[in-house]
Amino acid sequence: MFAWNVVLYSGMFALIVIYLWTMMERRMNPWNKPAGIAVFAWRFILTTGTGLIFAFLTARQAYGSALIPPLFIVLSFAWGLAVFHLVQAVTYAWNDRVLDQAIMERTKRLLGIFVIGSLYLIAVYHLTNLYFAQQIDFERFILRDGGIYPTLFWGGYILLGNILPLVLIYWPGRKSNCMLASILVILGAFALLYVFIIGGQAYPLEIFPGYVASSSFGDGQIASYSPSVYELLLGFGGLAVAFILTTVGVRVINFMPQDKSQTAE
Secondary structure, three states, X not given: OHHHHHHHHHHHHHHHHHHHHHHHOHHHHHHHHHHHHHXXXXXXXXXXXXXHHHHOOOOOOOOOOOOHHHHHHHHHHHHHHXXXXXXXXXXXXXXXXXXXXXXXXXXXXXXXXXXXXXXXXXXXXXXXXXXXXXXXXXXXHHHXXXXXXXXXXXXXXXXXXXXXXXXXXXXXXXXXOHHHHHHHHHHHHHHHHHHHHHHHHHOOOOOOOOOOOOOOOOOOOOOOOOOOHHHHHHHHHHHHHHHHHHHHHHHOOOOOOOOOOEEOO
């Protein structure tokens, strides 16, 4: 699946270039809708491929589930829209423009739907694991006994990244704060990714069920992990590249949408 990702990501970049071409070149405008549909379909394929990296990884008990690809798709909808809200707000403020309130209301409600959908699939994923006896110890580790991992899961993802954003979006008789809700969703996303990726690898694989395995390589032991400065720089470097590309696109190529936006007075 890692090898397939070379094709999946390269194909995604190529389709995005074509999509932008159909938007910016007047004679290519009739192809804009087919290009957009192609990008959307390929985005499903790409996220499914990312999920299959984990779903095919049977060497860790946290993974190896057919639920992971659709889970990744729904999570990416919620997290991607939350990031889009923040980038859009900053971009419009930078260019002294105000987005139409009706558009903000629609995207706010859409964010709430995606958050509910992701929360539902996370619940199904863990309840499915709890059904299998071989996964019960792992679920106890992630949800109750794992120290930092249950704290991040319940406090970071469930409360901060789901419950509070839904309250901000749907609380009756109160003006919703879409930007704050989006920030909380993104923080919850980082918490869940840490639990899923780091916690899933920290828990030892049960190689011989019913027996205790130990060795000088740490078999049978819960691993500890702390990110190095190089890993932190790599992560923030990816965000920096995305920020630079967006900045160049907005300022040089004029990516700003023109529908129903207003200039700030």
